[in-house]
Amino acid sequence: MKAALLNELAEVNTGDTPRRSPELLFKEEPLDIVDNAPEPEPGFKQVLIKVEACGVCYTDIDVIEGRVKCKIPLILGHQIVGRIEALGLGVKERVGIGERVGVAWIGWSCGKCRYCMTGLENLCNDFKPTGCSIDGGYAEYTVAYEDYIYKIPEVFESYEAAPLLCAGSVGYRALKLAEMADGLRLGFFGFGASAHILIQVARRLYPSSEIYVFSRSSDHRELAIRLGADWVGHPLDTPPRKLDRAIDFTPVGETVSRAMEVLDRGGRLVINVIRKQNPVSLDYVKHLWMEREVKTVANVSRRDVEEFLSIAASYSVKPEVTLYKLEQVNEAIRDLKKAVLKGSAVLKIRC
Numbered sequence: 376m377k378a379a380l381l382n383e384l385a386e387v388n389t390g391d392t393p394r395r396s397p398e399l400l401f402k403e404e405p406l407d408i409v410d411n412a413p414e415p416e417p418g419f420k421q422v423l424i425k426v427e428a429c430g431v432c433y434t435d436i437d438v439i440e441g442r443v444k445c446k447i448p449l450i451l452g453h454q455i456v457g458r459i460e461a462l463g464l465g466v467k468e469r470v471g472i473g474e475r476v477g478v479a480w481i482g483w484s485c486g487k488c489r490y491c492m493t494g495l496e497n498l499c500n501d502f503k504p505t506g507c508s509i510d511g512g513y514a515e516y517t518v519a520y521e522d523y524i525y526k527i528p529e530v531f532e533s534y535e536a537a538p539l540l541c542a543g544s545v546g547y548r549a550l551k552l553a554e555m556a557d558g559l560r561l562g563f564f565g566f567g568a569s570a571h572i573l574i575q576v577a578r579r580l581y582p583s584s585e586i587y588v589f590s591r592s593s594d595h596r597e598l599a600i601r602l603g604a605d606w607v608g609h610p611l612d613t614p615p616r617k618l619d620r621a622i623d624f625t626p627v628g629e630t631v632s633r634a635m636e637v638l639d640r641g642g643r644l645v646i647n648v649i650r651k652q653n654p655v656s657l658d659y660v661k662h663l664w665m666e667r668e669v670k671t672v673a674n675v676s677r678r679d680v681e682e683f684l685s686i687a688a689s690y691s692v693k694p695e696v697t698l699y700k701l702e703q704v705n706e707a708i709r710d711l712k713k714a715v716l717k718g719s720a721v722l723k724i725r726c
């Protein structure tokens with residue numbers, strides 16, 4: 376089958392950013408496109424999925440550049456939508472051949488530890504991420520555990536549903552961890568794949584809240600206004616009022632201290648990224664004093680994905696999507712790193 380393979384770590388060379396990691400190779404095409412990757416076979420309690428679309432996530436860049444450790448060689452991609460092609464042994468009646476399903480970052484968890492037993496399977500010590508410990512969706516076929524797949528609501532095209540599986544669902548987890556409530560002032564730092572989906576949901580869930588969006592990109596600020604932001608500015612601009620809740624979607628460390636500066640007393644910041652590219656430094660009085668809190672979001676639980684797919688379908692949430700072919704995956708990764716995309720990058724593999 377056709378697939379995009381990560382055979383060695385590399386820093387992604389976008390063509391216009393300086394090299395930062397001299398110990399790594401510096402490549403414009405970090406993934407190798409092959410025609411002869413072996414088609415996977417579904418194991419016990421697994422299903423074989425014919426991939427229709429797969430979202431490209433910033434975490435994929437963290438994997439390629441070695442900030443998130445995964446197996447190698449690897450097929451990346453953890454926002455997969457496709458149709459079930461075959462069932463492995465032990466698969467229950469719940470799913471059938473031809474059904475359209477999604478696969479998210481949570482590929483498997485142990486089911487027995489104290490985290491798994493209390494709905495915090497995203498914190499499981501044995502957590503296996505899709506497109507990291509398990510091969511993902513940058514390919515014509517993939518396999519997934521039957522207990523870790525989701526029915527995709529009819530209202531979505533496959534390429535529209537793909538970004539909901541990570542950008543949307545992990546963002547939704549961040550919103551839950553922020554303990555957001557209607558009337559509280561909410562700030563988004565960065566306005567890429569996750570934030571532009573989440574604002575559509577937040578606008579509906581918290582109609583009387585003001586939402587402020589901080590972004591360096593004028594295109595992203597413009598999109599934020601169109602999707603209902605009450606105020607937009609550069610991250611260094613002073614907002615009209617301080618924030619009660621904030622979510623940081625950016626890969627840079629400085630955003631954390633900046634967000635804490637504009638957080639009101641008792642406010643909470645949730646950092647919605649797996650890795651920061653540079654260190655975070657906080658001053659106790661300037662950034663934390665007065666009961667301001669900072670929290671991170673790790674992974675995603677099945678419940679987050681299920682709830683989010685259903686909310687997104689009921690509110691007709693539509694991600695802005697830039698489509699690429701599987702062969703163009705390296706271009707998609709460069710565009711994502713350059714932050715020139717509006718919304719989400721999605722590989723349209725078969726539709």
Ligand SMILES: [Zn+2]
Pocket residue numbers: 432433434453480541542
């Ligand atoms: Zn992701």
Ligand SMILES: [Zn+2]
Pocket residue numbers: 484485486487488489490491496499500501
């Ligand atoms: Zn566990």
